[in-house]
Amino acid sequence: MTKTELAALRENYTKGSLDVKDVASTPIEQFQAWFDEAVASQLLEPNAFLLSTVSNENKPSTRVLLLKGLDNGFTFYTNYLSRKGTELAENPNACITFFWVELERQIRIEGTIEKVSDEDSDTYFHSRPRGSQIGAWVSNQSMIIENREVLEEREKHLIEKFGDAPIPRPPHWGGYRLVPNYIEFWQGRPSRLHDRIAYTLLENGEWKIDRLSP
Numbered sequence: 001m002t003k004t005e006l007a008a009l010r011e012n013y014t015k016g017s018l019d020v021k022d023v024a025s026t027p028i029e030q031f032q033a034w035f036d037e038a039v040a041s042q043l044l045e046p047n048a049f050l051l052s053t054v055s056n057e058n059k060p061s062t063r064v065l066l067l068k069g070l071d072n073g074f075t076f077y078t079n080y081l082s083r084k085g086t087e088l089a090e091n092p093n094a095c096i097t098f099f100w101v102e103l104e105r106q107i108r109i110e111g112t113i114e115k116v117s118d119e120d121s122d123t124y125f126h127s128r129p130r131g132s133q134i135g136a137w138v139s140n141q142s143m144i145i146e147n148r149e150v151l152e153e154r155e156k157h158l159i160e161k162f163g164d165a166p167i168p169r170p171p172h173w174g175g176y177r178l179v180p181n182y183i184e185f186w187q188g189r190p191s192r193l194h195d196r197i198a199y200t201l202l203e204n205g206e207w208k209i210d211r212l213s214p
Contacts, residue, residue, distance in 0.1 A: 014190055018196075019195070020211055028070070030183075031109075035047075041100075041103060043102055047067040048066055049096045049098045050096065052096070052097070061084070068124060068175070072177075073177040075116055076175065076176055076178075077173070078176070080172050080173065081141065081142075083141075092114070093112055094111065095108065096108075096178055105185070106185075109178065109183045110182040111182070112178070112181070115175065115176055116174065121169060124175060133169075134159060136169075137158050138151055138154045180201070185197045194214040196211065196212035197209065198210050198212050
């Protein structure tokens with residue numbers, strides 16, 4: 001593809017609109033409403049999001065994860081010793097982004113990260129398929145390995161080791177919750193005049209709602 005062809009790629013968004021008078025009073029309620037619509041639209045993995053972290057050297061990195069819980073924050077599970085786990089230990093400020101292209105919607109969520117309780121991590125871990133439980137033991141996530149056979153041999157060993165017994169949660173694996181202080185909802189509109197509604201958490205615990213220029 002030439003530079004000219006790449007520059008010519010564009011869509012004219014026409015599927016919806018968003019106004020301050022129409023949104024919920026809290027961003028969690030507004031997120032739930034949009035998420036329910038994404039699920040009802042039968043999107044492929046509507047709970048997939050981008051997690052952005054920053055190292056202590058101020059180097060950003062981003063990867064795709066799956067949302068696994070929603071209360072006062074957004075919960076996901078991963079390896080604590082992975083690159084993202086290391087960066088979250090160094091800097092708990094993070095951002096997650098949902099993009100539902102079929103609905104022409106994006107949600108950007110900024111906040112601070114905290115670990116969920118061991119009890120919550122245990123409960124979710126034991127709800128996973130047995131193969132995924134073993135996989136959490138197999139992978140030293142983000143570490144360099146010689147080849148795929150290293151993983152396959154370790155998986156075989158652990159399958160034999162655990163047998164039919166319950167598999168304990170690895171101490172290096174568990175949940176994080178991003179507690180938001182800023183959430184922005186983006187709805188695509190024609191002529192790139194998109195709707196952007198931002199919620200900002202105030203010191204008194206209330207949410208300030210503003211419309212942003214596209």
